[in-house]
Amino acid sequence: MSFLRRLVRPRPTLRLRLTLLYGAVFMLAGLCLLGVTYLLFNQQLTNTFESRFAAPPGRFKQLIFVENGVKLTGDAAYEWLRQQELKLRGAAVTSLLTQGLIALVVVGAAAVLLGWVVAGRVLRPLHQVTETARRIAAAPMAERGLHERIALAGPDDEVKTLADTFDTMVERLDQSFDGQRRFVANASHELRTPLTLNRALVELAMHRRTASAEIKDLGESLLEINARHERLISGLLLLARSEQEVAxxxxxxxxxxxxxxxxxxxxxxxxxxxxxxxxxxxxxxxxxxxxxxxxxxxxxxxxxxxxxxxxxxxxxxxxxxxxxxxxxxxxxxxxxxxxxxxxxxxxxxxxxxxxxxxxxxxxxxxxxxxxxxxxxxxxxxxxxxxxxxxxxxxxxxxxxxxxxxx
The missing domain is CATH 3.30.565.10 (Histidine kinase-like ATPase, C-terminal domain)
Known part of the structure; x- marks a missing residue:
């Protein structure tokens, strides 16, 4: 059921979010660049037309054009020139915007793909940290998985600092668990000797000829308690031994x-x-x-x-x-x-x-x-x-x- 939910609502990964962020920033920058280019291009066309065909102050410029055998002068020639300028500007602007948008989309797609690859390479050390932490957490017994280390190689940046800190934490936990197991094993060994001595003394007292019935009953109770303690210590020893991987x-x-x-x-x-x-x-x-x-x-x-x-x-x-x-x-x-x-x-x-x-x-x-x-x-x-x-x-x-x- 959870797998179906993940299919319906996929979890956005950090790599995907970074790629989308790279793509959005690139597209926004490309649109800004295209808009600035359009403004500069339009201004240049206007300035070029005015400088070439407009008369300077105090002077008069006569325009004469012949189109299809018809001679145009004065305002008619100027209006015809204005219409040609508008057509040229429209064609140039259309070409600029259309081809610019197509180029922006193509380059943007390439940038998104490149951003996906770069994000994957940047996040690869984090994936290594995550996989190591997951293996340690998934180990049937935590102290057995604590022997693993990330040992991340690379430049001394924030990710390597994180990995080294994680390794230090895991090493301390590993030492703590090892110390606990050694303590249980050593304490169990040390406790076996007095229990064995207690059992021998109780049995010796019970089997004396002068031992009364009360002494024998008390001895039976003490032996039962002593046997339970021996089972407990044997169990602790076996538990400490069994928690180590069998080689x-x-x-x-x-x-x-x-x-x-x-x-x-x-x-x-x-x-x-x-x-x-x-x-x-x-x-x-x-x-x-x-x-x-x-x-x-x-x-x-x-x-x-x-x-x-x-x-x-x-x-x-x-x-x-x-x-x-x-x-x-x-x-x-x-x-x-x-x-x-x-x-x-x-x-x-x-x-x-x-x-x-x-x-x-x-x-x-x-x-x-x-x-x-x-x-x-x-x-x-x-x-x-x-x-x-x-x-x-x-x-x-x-x-x-x-x-x-x-």
Missing amino acids: DRSPVDLADVVTHVVRQTAADAHESKVTVYEVTAQAPTAGDALLLERLVHNLVENGIRHNVDDGTGWVRVVSRTVAGESGGLAEVEVSNTGPSVPPYDIPQLFKPFHRHGAERVITARSAGLGLSIVRSVTVAHGGDVRAQPREGGGLVVTASLPLAPH
Whole structure:
């Protein structure tokens, strides 16, 4: 619909406006020049006639003409000469205006064409700035696109100053995002050690012979809280790692990953009274096998966790290949039963630490990073992830990755 509106009402570009401005200024200047030429030409004709045939003061000039055997003298000769002068002037003026306007139109068209070319060359650096900014804005994750620079070459003018300022701004943002990722990774590593120590001390206290039932109950609660913190820190580490583009890739068949993950989560599915259906077809791609396994694991785990608890819940995991614009896609689709999810809440599900529904409490098993990691891993592999509510409740989440040859 927007494309049709653009066809009906095309957006006037800066290049078009500059070209029209050049053309209008040229035509206005040409018309002024033609008008001045006409006035000068007309004045010159009048002065020439008066100087050649008018008598000077105090003198008398006799004019005698013979036309078609008829002799003209006095006022008749002068009137005949005046008529000839008017005809000559009219023909000259008509020729001047007609040919001048034709020449002005032709040269004006050439000037508009030249103005279009010149405007394009002048605006080319701005197009480079715009394209770079558009690529950065269109990058699935802003911090990944911030590695690009305009690096505009040319004279040190206003456009180059704009490009250099833009590069400086992007460089500072890139450094800020890199510092944030390093901080998350370093903090997560540093926090793992005390949590491991806490777990060991709690387990040691619980397994003492003199430990009372109250101590064991308290230890179980502390271990559960400690385990949640460990999952949170592991998720942060994985999220920081998955936000970096995967450089070392190896062939991975998503069908094998789905089969492996379904076996891994069988115990959780049985405990939650959820049936997992596996529908696999070859879906070859290339990437980090551990990250791709974590992607599928998080999707299946999310489908099991956010489900109904009456024993009728199910999760369906599908691997397949589909045709795409750039050679095809390898997809993993996970659908499940569960509570209804409003469409406006779906974009929030992929944000870190977002929990849906009743799991927005501090004691929840989920760290709120599952779908965030799914999105980061998918984007790091050059793919895309999308979700939509399933009719009757639950979600349908599809991760699409570039298809690799068999």
